[in-house]
Each structure stands twice: as structure tokens, then as C-alpha cells.
Amino acid sequence: MLQRSKPPKSHRPVFTLPTYKEIDVGLSKPAVLFEKPDCETLKIEVVFKAGSARQAKSLQAFFTQKLLKEGTVSFPDQGVNYTTDLHGGYLVCGSTEDTTSVALYALKQNLNELLEVFFSVLTEPVFEQKAFEREIDVERNHFLVQTQKNSYLSALAVKAHLFEPESLYYSKLSVDDFDALKREDVQAFFSTQYNLYEADVILAGDVNLEQIKNIQDRFFKAVSSRAFKQSEPLKKVLLQKPNEIFIRKKEAIQSSIRLVLPCIDSHHQDFFKLKFAVMVLGGYFGSRLMANIREDKGYTYGIGAFVKSLTQQSYVSISTEVGIRHTRDTCKEIFYEIEKLTQIAVSQEELHRVKNYYLGQLVRNFDGVFLHAEMYKKCTVIQQEFSYYAQMYDAFKNMTSEDVLETSQAYLKADKVTQIIVGEA
Amino acid sequence: MINFQTHTLSNGLRLILHQDLSTPLVAVNTLYRVGAKDEEVKRTGFAHLFEHLMFGGSKHIAQFDAPLQMASGENNAFTNNDITNYYITLPKENLEIALWLESDRMLELDFSQKSLEVQKNVVIEEFKQRYLNQPYGDVWLKLRPLAYKIHPYRWPTIGKEIQHISDAELKDVEAFFYTYYRPNNAILSIAGNIDIAKTIDLVEKWYSDIPSGVPQSKSIPPEPKQTEKRVLHHSADVPLNAIYKVFHMCSRTHKDYHATDFVSDVLSLGKSSRFQASLIREQGLFSSIDAYILGSDDPGLFVVSGKLQPGVSFEKAEEAIDKELDQLKTKHIHPNELKRVKNKAQSSFAFSSLELLNRAMNLALFEHLGDAQNLNLELEKYAAVQIEDISRVAQELFRDENSSVLYYAKNKKQ
Structure with a gap:
């Protein structure tokens, strides 16, 4: 007779840190290659330390990367986009607080044509005035649409209320910033901050020796074509005092709630423990916050908590969208759940559930070379070695209920939380 | 080229198996051939609401998510106008946990009033978050009935209106389940680091005693040809x-x-x-x-x-x-x-x-x-x-x- 009430036996997954090859491409660090022979695809990504943290003017980093594809010396006007599309490539640029990355996704068979464009984008964008104006206009309109969303406004408010105005990472974006930016600003940002010599280069997929040689030659040539200034030190982080911010939006149907709490960073010995405690609180579908606020009370479609890691500051972030009549109750319940973590040890059942789930998540995040490359990038950004993930696996495996309790008591302090509500309360 | 094998159980469940030995994982995907187009005009949004209820526990297992998390698994689901699709990824060693969970909720759901009430609220908040509290969020609530006059594609998956979700009753839930959530109306596909023969045996073990349902042959009226803008x-x-x-x-x-x-x-x-x-x-x-x-x-x-x-x-x-x-x-x-x-x-x-x-x-x-x-x-x-x-x-x-x-x-x- 089939025993349906009892679960079949299960096992904790084993995590093996993937290996990679190093290739000298003439930069300060070797490029890394996560190889998968016999696949038809290849990704190559260059990560510059050119995030918004290094900009002198709002939106400078964002528009610099946005304009990389809008014309280069060898591929003027729409040449970059036409050539990339024609050969089935994807050229993806993006910037964060700490980095700007330029990635090429290609079918192996079209790699040579696409490398030509890729290196042109990295070394000789022209930032035409017409393209600049057009992109500003498109993004300004996009910003106007976004600012109609309470969730967007609350996310913006985090940067404006967590950091002091003269601090690193402070930002208070408004529509005027789009008009204040000049073409010269993006040109200057490119020439001073896109330091190829100091960049990280990450490859994944199938690449033959001839193609590696081609990539090496192109990097050597690119890096010798101009002199790079060493990056200047970053400004300091200055945190504001904890605060309650309420931005009323009349006729709102839902309120967007963000709770942020500055915390220790990935180099601190308790960091993995804190990550784990935040996972218990709101890091997965069965978390305390989901169980209480969605599954028990039905106030929201979703609620989550995670640790945001920037190079110079990390913080715990809790976010949700709730029906306006539940705004205050939701905040109350979030604080109740934080409090509970600091007072009552998690049960063995819950500890093992979170542990197993989290370890499974780690294994999922490493399924295939393209994800290996992604994870490599993530740890590089926060200035960690790749072995960071093996340490993380061990730390999670060894977590105890006392660890969760002590870590929560040490770092999840309700009186250090800044609360942001956009909507009605 | 994606290699695979198929197998059909005597209760009509169709199984597709794809082996990839390079991954430490297994993906288990269960597709039920029911979507918003199968709903009644006065009870729209039901297929999607039902998807939420599938996580509220089944006949022998009080909670769906917790045992899966314990087995290092992750899951989610989506509903569209044609299908409802549930998926799990987990380490290959724990494949049987996924089959145990999925087969029990195919056998019989725990029809609970509390779960229904809570999920109605959750779905109503989802309705607001995605369709009402967003600029242009209501576009499809307007476009679908403009383009379709007869065919049930004229309402979106979330439903025509919030009232339809509030009105859902437990007896509707039960009837829906026994009409559409039967093995002969489902397709199970398993991909990843699996042994084909052993996996077929495991699927037979967990699914073969689930009774089939009445084959669904509901005819959906075709949309008449549009004759003017x-x-x-x-x-x-x-x-x-x-x-x-x-x-x-x-x-x-x-x-x-x-x-x-x-x-x-x-x-x-x-x-x-x-x-x-x-x-x-x-x-x-x-x-x-x-x-x-x-x-x-x-x-x-x-x-x-x-x-x-x-x-x-x-x-x-x-x-x-x-x-x-x-x-x-x-x-x-x-x-x-x-x-x-x-x-x-x-x-x-x-x-x-x-x-x-x-x-x-x-x-x-x-x-x-x-x-x-x-x-x-x-x-x-x-x-x-x-x-x-x-x-x-x-x-x-x-x-x-x-x-x-x-x-x-x-x-x-x-």
C-alpha cells in the first residue's frame, strides 16, 4: 500500500564550486572562462567599475551606457544595432550603483562579426548629440510613466532617505535631472570611468582556440590604444538617522511599503548568518512575512526581504504592496515578525527547512556555465573571491537556531529601521 | 535537438522524459489543460484563483510548500487563457518528493474554506497590483472585450471584475477540480539528471492509482469573423x-x-x-x-x-x-x-x-x-x-x- 502521508526520503544537495580557466588578455586581471564544450552559444561580458557611485551628476552613468550602442567610429548611427541584430547577437549594457557592464550573447558561428561590434562599443563610442537628445527624451517619458507607480516612488525614496545628501549612493531623481544632463557629461564619464585595464572580463560557453586568440588580440589592441587613469577613491557613505517617511498619493488603491535597515557587509564574519536570518524573515515563499501577511491575512500578493550588497554599504530591505486599508496593520505585523525573530529561537523544523531551501537555491544558481559566469560577476562586484560561495554553503550548512537568534538580536534592530510608505495610510 | 521519451499511464496521464546528465537538478512540470477560456462568463478569473488554491494542501499532505522547501526545491505556477502550469526544480536526488507532492494534489485537493477566503484576498490584491494600481494596467481589461465578442478570450486570466473572484464558492472549487484536474487532462514532463526507466517506475508508483475523469470535450464557440473596425x-x-x-x-x-x-x-x-x-x-x-x-x-x-x-x-x-x-x-x-x-x-x-x-x-x-x-x-x-x-x-x-x-x-x- 502506498504511504502517501509520509514523504519519501530526501537528501541535502551537494554544492561543488565550478572551475574556470584564466586567460591573459593584457588587463590588470586575467579574463575568466567557464567552458562548456559543444554548446552553440557564447557570452562575453566586461564589467567596469563605472557605476552611479562614481558620477558627478545624476544620470551620468545611466546615459553613458545607454548611448554606447547609439553610434561608434566604425559603426556610426545605428550601425551597432543593425550589425548585432543581423547576426543574431544580443548586446546588453547596464549600470548599477557600483558597475557598468557590457555583455555580448552570440551564436558561436557568428562570433567574429559580433566581436568587431563589441570592441567598437567598448573603445570608440561617439555619443552623437542627436542620439543623446533622443535617448534623454525617451527615458524622460519612461520616467514619467514609472513615477505613476507607488512601488517605483518608494524604491526611489530609499536612496534619498537612507543616505545623507553628500553621501555616496545618495540619489534623489527628478525630471529636471534629465534636462540638466549634457552630452559632454557622458563623454567625460566614458573617458574617465570606463577603465578597461581595470575591468573584469568573464566568458562562458563554447569557444575554440582560434576564437580565444582573436579575443586576446582585440583586448591587447584595445587596452594599448589609450592610457587609463587609475580610478579615484570613492566618497564616504553617510547614513541618515532612521525616519518615517510618508508620501501621500490620493486615490491610491495600494500602498507601497519599504523598510530599510543598514547592516554589515559581506566581509564581516557574521554576514552569512545575517543573510540566513533575513531569509527566515522574508527571503522565500514560506518565509515568516509571507506566511503571516499573505498566507494568513491575505493583505498582499507578495512580500519579501533581502540583503542588498553595495561595495561600500549593505542594507536589509523589506518591500510589499498592500491594499490601502491594510497599510498600518502590515507595518505593525512586519515589526512584530522582526521582534519575534529576536526573541524566540526558530524551531529545528524551520531551521532545516530554510537551510535546505537555501542550499538548494545555491545549487540552482549554479546550474550551467552561464549562471556560473553570472555568480562570478556578483562576487567580483562586492570584491569577493569565487570561493565566497563555498564559504557561504558551509556557513549555511552549519547554522543553528542560536545563530539565528543571536544574529537577529545583534543586527535586526527595529529602532534602526527607516520606514517609507507611498500611498494611503 | 532536445531528446525525449514519452509514456502514457493507464489513467491517461501523459509523461515526457528528457535526460540531461550535465545538471545536478531535475525539473518537474505539470500542465493542466485548463485555462481562463474554460470559465463561465459569470465566473471569470476562476482558473487562476484555483491555481492559488493548489498550494493550500492536499488529501494526505497538509502543506505543499514546506516539504518541498525541506527537499531543497523551488516551485511556482502560472495560468493563461489556455493552460495552468505548475513547475518544480529540485536536486536530482529528491525527484520523488516532487512526484509525491504533485501526485497527491492531483489525487485530491484539501478543499478548505479558510484557504479559499485567504486566496480570494490575495488574488484581489494581485488584481489591484497588476491591473488597477499601474498606469495603463487596465488595458487588457478593455482590449480583450473589444477584439473578442463571443470567444472566452474576451476576458483576461485575472478575471473580468473583482466581484467574480469574491463570489467564488467552495462547491465551485470542488466541481472545477474533478472536471479539469484529472490525469487524462494533464501532461507531466520531467527533465534533468534522471534515469529514464527508474523515473517511469516512480511515476507509475505515485500516479497510477489516480482515477481518470470524464474526457473534456467542451466546445468553445469560435470568434465570428470581424467585419468592421x-x-x-x-x-x-x-x-x-x-x-x-x-x-x-x-x-x-x-x-x-x-x-x-x-x-x-x-x-x-x-x-x-x-x-x-x-x-x-x-x-x-x-x-x-x-x-x-x-x-x-x-x-x-x-x-x-x-x-x-x-x-x-x-x-x-x-x-x-x-x-x-x-x-x-x-x-x-x-x-x-x-x-x-x-x-x-x-x-x-x-x-x-x-x-x-x-x-x-x-x-x-x-x-x-x-x-x-x-x-x-x-x-x-x-x-x-x-x-x-x-x-x-x-x-x-x-x-x-x-x-x-x-x-x-x-x-x-x-
Whole structure:
């Protein structure tokens, strides 16, 4: 007779840190290659330390990367986009607080044509005035649409209320910033901050020796074509005092709630423990916050908590969208759940559930070379070695209920939380 | 080429197995052949609400998520107009946990009043979050009933109105389950690091005693041919005027589907597409504009949606769109345009197939559409599209009497 009430036996997954090859491409660090022979695809990504943290003017980093594809010396006007599309490539640029990355996704068979464009984008964008104006206009309109969303406004408010105005990472974006930016600003940002010599280069997929040689030659040539200034030190982080911010939006149907709490960073010995405690609180579908606020009370479609890691500051972030009549109750319940973590040890059942789930998540995040490359990038950004993930696996495996309790008591302090509500309360 | 094997259980459950020994994971995808199109007109949104209830516990297992998390698994689900799809990924060693959980909720759900009440609230918040509390969020609540008059594609998956969700009762839940959530109305696909023979045995072990249901042969009324252009004017607190123009197109399994997909790609895939070049860069009429298709079991929609630059009238914007569409009808596209969309289709297929879960989902989906083997013919079908097919399909699609237009204006008070 089939025993349906009892679960079949299960096992904790084993995590093996993937290996990679190093290739000298003439930069300060070797490029890394996560190889998968016999696949038809290849990704190559260059990560510059050119995030918004290094900009002198709002939106400078964002528009610099946005304009990389809008014309280069060898591929003027729409040449970059036409050539990339024609050969089935994807050229993806993006910037964060700490980095700007330029990635090429290609079918192996079209790699040579696409490398030509890729290196042109990295070394000789022209930032035409017409393209600049057009992109500003498109993004300004996009910003106007976004600012109609309470969730967007609350996310913006985090940067404006967590950091002091003269601090690193402070930002208070408004529509005027789009008009204040000049073409010269993006040109200057490119020439001073896109330091190829100091960049990280990450490859994944199938690449033959001839193609590696081609990539090496192109990097050597690119890096010798101009002199790079060493990056200047970053400004300091200055945190504001904890605060309650309420931005009323009349006729709102839902309120967007963000709770942020500055915390220790990935180099601190308790960091993995804190990550784990935040996972218990709101890091997965069965978390305390989901169980209480969605599954028990039905106030929201979703609620989550995670640790945001920037190079110079990390913080715990809790976010949700709730029906306006539940705004205050939701905040109350979030604080109740934080409090509970600091007072009552998690049960063995819950500890093992979170542990197993989290370890499974780690294994999922490493399924295939393209994800290996992604994870490599993530740890590089926060200035960690790749072995960071093996340490993380061990730390999670060894977590105890006392660890969760002590870590929560040490770092999840309700009186250090800044609360942001956009909507009605 | 995605290799797979099939097996059908005596209760009608179709099983697809795909082995990939390079991954430490297994993906288990369960597709139920029921979606919003199977709902009654006065109880819309039910298939999706039901999807939420599937996580509220089953006959022998009080909670679905907790044991899966304990086994290092992750899961989610989605509902669309045609299907409801549940998926799990977990370490290969724990495959049986997924089968234990999925088979128990196929056997019998725990029909609980508390779960129903809570999930009604959750879904109502989802309705607000996605459809009401967003600029332009209600577009499909307006466009679907404009384009479809008879066919149940005339309401979105979330439902026509919040009231329908509030009104759902436990007896409806039970009836729905025994009608649609039977093994003979489901497709199970398992992909990853598996042993084929052992996996078949495990599936037989957990699923073979689940009774089959009455085969579903509900006939859905076809949408009558549209004979004149339909228009709707709507205004809301949005920052930019927007236009949505939709045309009836073929179904997902029709021989012209791939050419139709390419028509939308020629128009708007990537910065080198026609809409980007002409309507945004050259003429400066739109802030953003897209063309895409809704591929569905029954004839779907070809959608053009754009946000107008301030100062551009709806008339001028629509005229410019129509001109682009007309050119596709009257003049052959350049061979490079076809080369571009073919190359893009090939690389996007290659990158998407890297992900194990995508392979599991696609195998189940193509089996639902007729035969999982067709997944391996997709690229050939795209490659076979000729320049002449693009013009021919454009001529069939882009007729005034086949169009419905929503003019979404920003409120004057702003």
C-alpha cells in the first residue's frame, strides 16, 4: 500500500564550486572562462567599475551606457544595432550603483562579426548629440510613466532617505535631472570611468582556440590604444538617522511599503548568518512575512526581504504592496515578525527547512556555465573571491537556531529601521 | 535537438522524459489543460484563483510548500487563457518528493474554506497590483472585450471584475477540480539528471492509482469573423497618450504562425526594426512602440502598442502605424531583414534552451499543442519562412475591418 502521508526520503544537495580557466588578455586581471564544450552559444561580458557611485551628476552613468550602442567610429548611427541584430547577437549594457557592464550573447558561428561590434562599443563610442537628445527624451517619458507607480516612488525614496545628501549612493531623481544632463557629461564619464585595464572580463560557453586568440588580440589592441587613469577613491557613505517617511498619493488603491535597515557587509564574519536570518524573515515563499501577511491575512500578493550588497554599504530591505486599508496593520505585523525573530529561537523544523531551501537555491544558481559566469560577476562586484560561495554553503550548512537568534538580536534592530510608505495610510 | 521519451499511464496521464546528465537538478512540470477560456462568463478569473488554491494542501499532505522547501526545491505556477502550469526544480536526488507532492494534489485537493477566503484576498490584491494600481494596467481589461465578442478570450486570466473572484464558492472549487484536474487532462514532463526507466517506475508508483475523469470535450464557440473596425476611447491619469491596435491572427498551431511572428519581429524586434527606425528615430512620433503576438490555442491577436510623444495626435500616430503596416503588404522586405529575424530566432531559441526548466515547460506545452516532437521542428519552421510569406501574412492581417483600436488618452486635468 502506498504511504502517501509520509514523504519519501530526501537528501541535502551537494554544492561543488565550478572551475574556470584564466586567460591573459593584457588587463590588470586575467579574463575568466567557464567552458562548456559543444554548446552553440557564447557570452562575453566586461564589467567596469563605472557605476552611479562614481558620477558627478545624476544620470551620468545611466546615459553613458545607454548611448554606447547609439553610434561608434566604425559603426556610426545605428550601425551597432543593425550589425548585432543581423547576426543574431544580443548586446546588453547596464549600470548599477557600483558597475557598468557590457555583455555580448552570440551564436558561436557568428562570433567574429559580433566581436568587431563589441570592441567598437567598448573603445570608440561617439555619443552623437542627436542620439543623446533622443535617448534623454525617451527615458524622460519612461520616467514619467514609472513615477505613476507607488512601488517605483518608494524604491526611489530609499536612496534619498537612507543616505545623507553628500553621501555616496545618495540619489534623489527628478525630471529636471534629465534636462540638466549634457552630452559632454557622458563623454567625460566614458573617458574617465570606463577603465578597461581595470575591468573584469568573464566568458562562458563554447569557444575554440582560434576564437580565444582573436579575443586576446582585440583586448591587447584595445587596452594599448589609450592610457587609463587609475580610478579615484570613492566618497564616504553617510547614513541618515532612521525616519518615517510618508508620501501621500490620493486615490491610491495600494500602498507601497519599504523598510530599510543598514547592516554589515559581506566581509564581516557574521554576514552569512545575517543573510540566513533575513531569509527566515522574508527571503522565500514560506518565509515568516509571507506566511503571516499573505498566507494568513491575505493583505498582499507578495512580500519579501533581502540583503542588498553595495561595495561600500549593505542594507536589509523589506518591500510589499498592500491594499490601502491594510497599510498600518502590515507595518505593525512586519515589526512584530522582526521582534519575534529576536526573541524566540526558530524551531529545528524551520531551521532545516530554510537551510535546505537555501542550499538548494545555491545549487540552482549554479546550474550551467552561464549562471556560473553570472555568480562570478556578483562576487567580483562586492570584491569577493569565487570561493565566497563555498564559504557561504558551509556557513549555511552549519547554522543553528542560536545563530539565528543571536544574529537577529545583534543586527535586526527595529529602532534602526527607516520606514517609507507611498500611498494611503 | 532536445531528446525525449514519452509514456502514457493507464489513467491517461501523459509523461515526457528528457535526460540531461550535465545538471545536478531535475525539473518537474505539470500542465493542466485548463485555462481562463474554460470559465463561465459569470465566473471569470476562476482558473487562476484555483491555481492559488493548489498550494493550500492536499488529501494526505497538509502543506505543499514546506516539504518541498525541506527537499531543497523551488516551485511556482502560472495560468493563461489556455493552460495552468505548475513547475518544480529540485536536486536530482529528491525527484520523488516532487512526484509525491504533485501526485497527491492531483489525487485530491484539501478543499478548505479558510484557504479559499485567504486566496480570494490575495488574488484581489494581485488584481489591484497588476491591473488597477499601474498606469495603463487596465488595458487588457478593455482590449480583450473589444477584439473578442463571443470567444472566452474576451476576458483576461485575472478575471473580468473583482466581484467574480469574491463570489467564488467552495462547491465551485470542488466541481472545477474533478472536471479539469484529472490525469487524462494533464501532461507531466520531467527533465534533468534522471534515469529514464527508474523515473517511469516512480511515476507509475505515485500516479497510477489516480482515477481518470470524464474526457473534456467542451466546445468553445469560435470568434465570428470581424467585419468592421472597432474603436474605443478611454482616458485615465497617465502621463502620455497611448494607442493599442490589435488584429485577429492565426492560432499557435497554424502553418502561418511563424511567419506572423516574424512580421512582428520585422516591425519591432531590436533597435534596427522598422518601428524603431521610422516611428521613433526618423519621425519622432512615439516615445516607445512595439509589435508582438499573443500565440494561443485558438486564433490569437497581433498587437501594436505605442506611447505617443507629447503633441502628437492620435490620428497622426495611427496613420503612421498604418503606413508601416501597408508597406509590409505591398513591398517585399529586404533579404537582410529576413536574415536578421531568422538569426535572432535561432539565438533566442538556443539561449532559452540552456535553461532546464524551459526545456521541461516547452516539451509539455508542445505536447499540449499536439505533439512534443514539434518543439524540435520549431527552428526549421522559422527557417522555412520566405519573403513572400511575410507580405502574404501582412495582407491577411492588416485590414481595417480586422482591427480594434483603443485610444488611451491622458486626463486633461494633468
